[in-house]
Amino acid sequence: ETGVTQTPxxxxxGMTNKKSLKCEQHLGHNAMxxxxxxxxxPLELMFVYSLEERVENNSxxxxxxxxxxxxSHLFLHLHTLQPEDSALYLCASSQVYPRDPYNEQFxxxxxxxxxx
Amino acid sequence: AQSVxxxxxxxxxxxxxxxxxxxNYSSSYSPSLFWYVQHPNKGLQLLLKYTSAATLVxxxxxxxxxxxxxxxxxxxxxxxxxxxDAAEYFCVVSGHTDKLIFGTGTRLQVFP
Numbered sequence: 001e002t003g004v005t006q007t008p009x010x011x012x013x014g015m016t017n018k019k020s021l022k023c024e025q026h027l028g029h030n031a032m033x034x035x036x037x038x039x040x041x042p043l044e045l046m047f048v049y050s051l052e053e054r055v056e057n058n059s060x061x062x063x064x065x066x067x068x069x070x071x072s073h074l075f076l077h078l079h080t081l082q083p084e085d086s087a088l089y090l091c092a093s094s095q096v097y098p099r100d101p102y103n104e105q106f107x108x109x110x111x112x113x114x115x116x
Numbered sequence: 117a118q119s120v121x122x123x124x125x126x127x128x129x130x131x132x133x134x135x136x137x138x139x140n141y142s143s144s145y146s147p148s149l150f151w152y153v154q155h156p157n158k159g160l161q162l163l164l165k166y167t168s169a170a171t172l173v174x175x176x177x178x179x180x181x182x183x184x185x186x187x188x189x190x191x192x193x194x195x196x197x198x199x200x201d202a203a204e205y206f207c208v209v210s211g212h213t214d215k216l217i218f219g220t221g222t223r224l225q226v227f228p
Contacts, residue, residue, distance in 0.1 A: 043218040107159035
């Protein structure tokens with residue numbers, strides 16, 4: 001496996017369910033990110049982890065709970081979500097954080113989440 | 117504060133004709149600028165980035181972009197479109213903070 005992988009690729013859940021999204025990076029990076037991509041809206045940064053420590057939380061509701069057990073893995077735990085949380089959730093990684101402005105982030109393929 | 121505006125939500129071209137995807141930015145600082153592409157059911161892939169070394173930046177798959185400070189633009193071009201170029205393209209800016217600010221995207225359709 002190379003790059004950034006995400007599982008599952010698709011997830012359908014009810015509003016009372018609890019589920020988790022998983023991200024794994026095989027690039028030796030020290031920073032990982034969660035983004036939300038909704039239709040017709042710019043990507044929204046949700047969380048940033050650097051060296052397994054959360055360094056940014058962009059006013060995300062508490063029904064989204066991130067976890068970074070090591071620098072290669074990132075989880076997003078979901079509970080009591082709302083239908084408006086349906087979106088594509090993208091994970092990314094970069095070499096360091098604070099990020100060198102000229103270093104790019106590498107993205108996974110995303111998890112398409114549908115909340116019924 | 118930084119922002120980025122992608123002027124077209126959809127662009128349609130015929131295969132073999134030039135591609136122009138427009139992007140304007142606003143930044144109080146010397147910006148870093150990127151173009152990412154997203155194919156269906158795939159993550160975002162970096163096409164090219166502006167690092168202030170040269171105003172004309174060449175990327176992968178024959179794409180290039182020119183940084184024009186006077187016009188605050190960073191338009192993406194390709195001389196000849198290919199069917200495989202059909203995707204969503206995002207212009208991205210970052211400045212003195214570490215946040216990437218994404219545009220709303222331009223969907224490129226390529227007709228045979």
